[in-house]
Amino acid sequence: MSYVLAKSKDDDILSAGECGGAVTSILKYLLDEKLVDGVLTLRPFDDIYDAMPVYVTDSDDLISTAGSYHCAPTMIGDIIERFIDDDTKIAVTVKPCDMRAMKELIKRHRINDDNVYFIGLNCGGTVSPVSGRKMIDLFYEADPNDVVSEEIDKGKFIIELADGGEEAVKIHDLEAEGYGRRNNCQRCDVKIPRMADIACGNWGAEDGWTFIEINDEKGQKLVDGAKKVGILETKTPNDAAVEGRSKVENIMIKMAKKNQDATYPLVSERDEWSRCIGCYACRDICPVCWCFENCELNKSYFKDEANAFSSPIAFQGVRLSHMSFSCCDCGQCEDVCPMDIPVSLIFDKLQKKYYGRTGYVAGVSEDIKPPLYSPEKTEL
Ligand code: FAD
DSSP: EEEEEEESSHHHHHHSSSSHHHHHHHHHHHHHHSSSEEEEEEEEOTTTTTTTEEEEEEEGGGGGGGGGGGTTTOHHHHHHHSSSTTTTOOOEEEEEEHHHHHHHHHTTTOGGGGEEEEEEESSSOOOHHHHHHHHHHHHSSGGGGEEEEEEEETTEEEEEEEOOOEEEEHHHHHHHHEEOOOOHHOOOOOSSSSSSSEEEESTOOOOEEEEEEEEEEHHHHHHHHHHHSSSEEEEEEHHHHHHHHHHHHHHHHHHHHHHHHHGGGGOOOHHTTTTTTOOHHHHHOOOOOTTTTTTTGGGGGGGGGOOBOOOOOHHHHHHHHHHTTTTOOHHHHHHHHHOEEEHHHHHHHHHHHHHHOOOTTTTOOOOOOOOOOOOOOOOO
């Protein structure tokens, strides 16, 4: 592993980028040099609350994707799994939970990692777009529709308004009132995606630069290649920057563990599961679940005469048997549950028990065989 500070040499990318525009520059290098067929990343559509995945094949379109979208908890792994064939070469920007889900999909032969460049983004957490709007309405002197950009800096959620005004509120204060980062992000203790080829962030970076942790040979080639074609400049961060970054990471992990200790005892699986209506929303949104046609939960022996799921405990129990060792705590199951079951909190709590016994962390540890049902795509 090595570290560099990086900055775009393209002025438009530098001003559109969140930090030094390094990520957009590397993506441009990959497209222009035809090292990838496309780039899967995010772009805001109508406003700051609706960044959505976009597949870019022309590097001129990358400028509209630059920036960090904190109100976009979107996961990208299952898009690759479902819509991009194994021979297509792509690059993808990934938060830690997204990278974890992709690692699990790679183990299940659903993503061919030889053909994917994983551009990691450090992540302190995302804000739900719906509660983000409400939070701005309640805690800021602003109309959520007037917000033109947002950023998270030094523990504050900062908004910029159409009239040029700026407002900031401490994330700690927002979270004390039930807003701020999503619940799973508050307890997430994987803040730097070291499983990706590179992990990019602002921690330890000077203003206008991106701090890049280079995690493997592929990552090194990305940075070297982008420099060679003249789109990226780099310099070595000093010891204080590296230390400062590690300090912030450790503080964030400590806060996450405190949140885990406070929230795990609050849930009782059986009580929560009794509300389950077997609607499949949690399964369908899960970025790691992939075998829909062959899914155990579709089997007739679980259904009643009206073809409805007969037992909430069986539904959640079967899911748990699949997820206790593979949940990446992205929180999407909880976001979509119509019965407000804290699904990902339960999975995460039991995943930590599994970790206690085996030392295994889903999507982070390498040392586990894939589940029994993990056929090669060609076998299906
Ligand atoms: P840019 O050149 O601006 O490119 C960023 C790329 O990321 C673009 O392609 C964009 O479409 C894509 N992207 C934006 N939002 C998302 C998203 N939600 N999911 C997937 N892809 C996305 N760094 C830290 O050091 N500490 C943090 O706590 C931290 N929290 C973050 C939280 C979130 C939700 C995000 C998205 C990023 C966070 N980062 C954090 C990373 C940081 O904000 C920058 O993304 C990183 O430094 C790269 O900057 P850049 O200028 O090189 O990227």
